[in-house]
Amino acid sequence: MNRNLIPVPLLLIALLCTSGCSNRATATLEPSANLIAIKSYYVVHQPKDTHGIHNLIRDRVVKEGFNASAGPELPQATHKADSVITYIDRWMWDITLYLLELTVTLRDANNNFPLAVGNSFHTSLTRKSPEEMVEEVMTNIFNAAKEAAKPGTP
Numbered sequence: 001m002n003r004n005l006i007p008v009p010l011l012l013i014a015l016l017c018t019s020g021c022s023n024r025a026t027a028t029l030e031p032s033a034n035l036i037a038i039k040s041y042y043v044v045h046q047p048k049d050t051h052g053i054h055n056l057i058r059d060r061v062v063k064e065g066f067n068a069s070a071g072p073e074l075p076q077a078t079h080k081a082d083s084v085i086t087y088i089d090r091w092m093w094d095i096t097l098y099l100l101e102l103t104v105t106l107r108d109a110n111n112n113f114p115l116a117v118g119n120s121f122h123t124s125l126t127r128k129s130p131e132e133m134v135e136e137v138m139t140n141i142f143n144a145a146k147e148a149a150k151p152g153t154p
Contacts (some may be wrong), residue, residue, distance in 0.1 A: 027140035107113035
């Protein structure tokens with residue numbers, strides 16, 4: 001028997017103990033997207049959302065200095081905004097209900113083309129409040145847009 005090998009049960013226990021600490025926060029922009037030119041946003045309320053995520057996103061966009069409103073999904077041509085924001089919120093139960101993952105997509109209001117996508121994923125041990133998750137996602141998207149708008153940025 002090779003004594004340098006870690007017994008399988010110990011390896012499994014180590015994996016289980018560390019899997020609860022996972023988190024990620026990302027933002028990606030469509031290369032041709034110019035988010036700096038966008039001045040108004042409409043946040044589409046997801047019908048199953050009972051936590052008011054759409055209002056949190058709207059408030060965060062307003063905090064950034066833009067016009068924003070929120071409401072139900074509207075026919076494409078009726079948006080009175082430059083961009084439409086959609087989101088997917090995934091909730092998990094671990095003693096209490098918490099927001100596991102939030103994905104936010106900024107779309108062109110004219111053709112629904114995705115301009116930017118931000119994601120925040122926090123498991124139970126690194127969980128954040130919905131407000132913190134929205135803040136993290138929207139900050140990453142807006143920072144990526146500002147970085148892309150700098151002269152000399154490809």
